[in-house]
Amino acid sequence: xxxxxxxxPQEPHRSTRLRYHDxxxxxxxxxxxxxxxxxxxxxxxxxxxxxxxxxxxxxxxELSGWPREAxxxxxxxxxxxxxxxxxxxxxxxxxxxxxxxxNGYVKNLRRDGAYYWVYATVIANVRDGQVVGYTSxxxxxxxxxxxxxxxxxxxxxxxxxxxxxxxxx
Numbered sequence: 001x002x003x004x005x006x007x008x009p010q011e012p013h014r015s016t017r018l019r020y021h022d023x024x025x026x027x028x029x030x031x032x033x034x035x036x037x038x039x040x041x042x043x044x045x046x047x048x049x050x051x052x053x054x055x056x057x058x059x060x061x062e063l064s065g066w067p068r069e070a071x072x073x074x075x076x077x078x079x080x081x082x083x084x085x086x087x088x089x090x091x092x093x094x095x096x097x098x099x100x101x102x103n104g105y106v107k108n109l110r111r112d113g114a115y116y117w118v119y120a121t122v123i124a125n126v127r128d129g130q131v132v133g134y135t136s137x138x139x140x141x142x143x144x145x146x147x148x149x150x151x152x153x154x155x156x157x158x159x160x161x162x163x164x165x166x167x168x169x
Contacts, residue, residue, distance in 0.1 A: 013029050013031040013113050014029070015030075016082055021089075022050075030081065034114065037118060041059040041063075042138065043057065043063060043118065043138035044056075044135070044137050044138075046136075047134050047136075048133045049131065049133060051076045060138075063116055077089075081107040083153060083157070088153070095122075101121060101122070101123050104120055105119055105145055118138035119141040119142070119145075120137070121136065121137050
């Protein structure tokens with residue numbers, strides 16, 4: 001399934017080609033505008049075993065800026081911001097595929113190129129003893145933790161071949 005198109009930001013922005021673990025890539029546009037995580041909301045999504053979105057609650061639809069029809073059936077990595085290092089997602093997948101619960105801070109890319117931070121918890125969905133997918137619940141993150149992680153994420157990106165999954169368009 002082709003990835004849905006982003007909306008190019010109206011404000012000054014950067015563009016790059018992001019490469020994903022499945023070999024696909026796309027050009028993403030992003031700007032420096034942060035959309036604050038709303039108080040009292042939880043973002044909930046479910047995916048199949050390959051990370052394709054099968055459920056998106058209203059808070060997820062609103063904060064991501066994508067229509068529900070574009071989210072359902074799309075790979076969850078359409079939200080990957082170029083500032084997020086691959087190693088953060090490797091840790092997530094290694095943990096949940098081993099049956100564990102993963103918690104972490106993620107900078108997500110909105111459809112309009114803005115971004116938002118979340119504190120995510122991801123667990124496997126088990127039915128009749130078999131993992132059938134994953135559920136992610138995101139909540140408002142700690143600003144202090146985000147500020148502490150930004151330099152670490154930058155360092156991890158610099159250590160990655162190709163600059164954190166980015167490639168020249």
